[in-house]
Amino acid sequence: MIEDGVDDGDLLVIDKSVDPYDNCLAVCFIDGEFTLKRFTLKENCARLVPANKNYKPIKITEENHFIIWGVVRYVIKKV
Numbered sequence: 099m100i101e102d103g104v105d106d107g108d109l110l111v112i113d114k115s116v117d118p119y120d121n122c123l124a125v126c127f128i129d130g131e132f133t134l135k136r137f138t139l140k141e142n143c144a145r146l147v148p149a150n151k152n153y154k155p156i157k158i159t160e161e162n163h164f165i166i167w168g169v170v171r172y173v174i175k176k177v
Contacts, residue, residue: 099123099134099148099149100149100150101150102123102136104123104134105175107176108173108174108175109173109176110125110134110172110173110174111170111171111172111173111174112170113168113169113170113171114167114169116168116169118137118169119137119169120137120138120140121136121137122136122137122169122170123135123136123137123170124136124167124168124169124170125168125170126164126165126167127163127164127165128146128156128158128162128163128164129162129164133146135148135149136149137166138155143157144157144158145158
């Protein structure tokens with residue numbers, strides 16, 4: 099999540115009670131793996147958008163095993 103300011107070693111506070119919303123930063127489980135991405139929902143098309151230009155967005159389809167595990171509420175930096 100280079101371009102979102104989330105660095106290796108940061109602590110994330112995840113809220114599982116918050117409903118996901120467009121462009122939220124979320125911990126997602128897709129096809130057997132956890133990932134941290136921006137969740138976007140436009141015109142009934144859900145995507146996971148990385149914060150790194152070197153990677154492409156992932157379109158979520160009915161074929162994917164997908165859940166949003168929780169929404170990031172805080173990023174805690176190590177000093």
